[in-house]
Amino acid sequence: MLFELELRAATEKAMQELYDITVSPDDIAINETRKDFEGDLTVVVFNLAKLTRQSPDALGKNVGDWLQEHCGEVLSYNVVKGFLNVVVKTEAWQNVYSEASLDKTLGRVSINANVSKHPVLVEYSSPNTNKPLHLGHVRNNFLGYAIAEILNATGNPVRKVNLINDRGIHICKSMLAWMKNGNGETPESTGIKGDHLVGKYYVEFDKLYKAEIVQLMESGIAEDVAKKTAPSIIEAQDLLLKWESHDAATVQLWETMNSWVYKGFDATYKMMGVSFDKFYYESETYLLGKGIVLEGLEKSVFYKKEDGSVWIDLTEEGLDQKLLIRADGTSVYITQDLGTAKMRYEETKFTKLIYVVGNEQEYHFKVLRAIMKRLGYDWWNELQHLSYAMVDLPSGKMKSREGTVVDADDLMQEMIDDAKKITQELGKIDDFESEEANALYHMIGMGALKYFILKIDPEKRMMFNPADSIDFNGNTGPFIQYTYARIRSVIRKGVQYKNLTGYESFNTVTYKSINRKEKDLMKIILDYPFQLGDAAEKLSPAIIANYVYELAKAFNQFYHENAIVDESQTDTSMFRMHLSNQCARIIKMAFALLGIQVPERM
């Protein structure tokens, strides 16, 4: 909040001079003044009053007098039931507004001036190559992309990385089913997108496997035994062993099927509008942890059991004993992660490594941090887990093996189709060429989907009901895109018909008759850098999303009560054009951070 720090400091000084009492700045509570009272900022004086043994009202009055006398920015004040409401001079708002609008980034650099040259790594997406992406991945991808953009906007160099899980039993299952029933099918021969084709065989494998289990159980075998001894799972495990021993035919099929999947993922990522600076593949990193294990044993951080398995005891940290190397010498998932983290640090000297991963892996990342700390890497604390909750369907959890998923490609296509339908019904862009129109449908459909997902706090589980389509009215992406398009339209008309050029360099300080809605809008505009800083600190794109909504709403209120283009009042028009333009700039910039584009017309 603008002027918060100044007011805090001034209040502290007032207490010192008036009462000779030293208060810590943390003890001074400052809020935005509620709409129903006069004022901009409010000092809550109850705890200060206690120190002076005065009534809150009397103290409020004394401090208010002092502020009015000593602070150039303070116009007046009023005290209501222990709340000191301070009115900041309009001139002061205008000065800051004028300065901020000259800044191309609207104040972003000032937030974080002394950042390191070393990058922040954001790892997200991290798909398995045995099935197409679904709604859960959509949340991951949107979040990861947005958080990388937000960190970048606050001055951090960012690298987006993707660790693809391309090896393991899951891909062997798809391979096996394809070998048995594939008849040489390819994406080209079937016209099916590569990731979907491979996913189809994964589901087939699972059906067969389940049927075998049922059969075994009917012949009197216990469930857990049946699960381990079903012929198809044995075959899949054999296939994995063959892969690990570099069997040529197996490796070739693995490469072929993975290449189908990558082609499919590329298309999906492109549709999503997300990108990566670097891809890592688990088939290349899964052996990296061995060095860490040796190091841990040497430092006696790890210990070896009689069977040869390697462990760490984390009970002091409130965690458990954790396995790092199996008795047969193979490594487990966390061992790979330890090795990968170390390699990345050596490569990049990252200032932070942010893992965008679902909250079911919170324990895993606690363990990861704890082990790195024990091993003495002082950057252990820079490993951060951006944890997000699952997406719920009304029917319960999504299970890709059972086919109860919302497929990412289908969902995006539906959103774009809905956008097309609604746009055509409104009939505002009938003059668009088809290519231009399709780009707009894509923009709106994806905007609706991204905003729908990103406006929700990552920590909270979100409910998605495929039966109710995502809204295009109210607190939605299209509402905000629409506000942008409307501003652009008004500005175009102002320039075209009323010759209001040069509004961008209009000296806004000279405009004296600011009204209530203009000021409200100005205050929200000036809050942008603070919101951005908050979003970066909390790793929460939802803060940006909710802020832009407030901004768009404030603009719409202003728009309805004030004529922007008015030939008789050039100054007023110029000021309002300037204000509208600033508003549009922020909407565009902030939405870009969320990966959402805005149209000139819709």
Added chain:
RNA sequence: GAUUCCGUAGCUCAGCUGGAUAGAGCAUCUGCCUUCUAAGCAGACGGUCAGGCGUUCGAAUCGCCUCGGGAUCACCA
């Protein structure tokens, strides 16, 4: 069982480092397009902030307990 996250209007969500009368959107109902884009604006309706106890001048917000939901506690990844 242990750890952890969550529970706010019929539905989807803000607000949570303690502050004034708890906010939006959707849904339902009512107004506003021969002035700049009505995907908009204005209004009505809708709340025991899961429940209880405590701390405090003050609790949706902090602490404890209970209830309800999720996740995790694997020689899976």
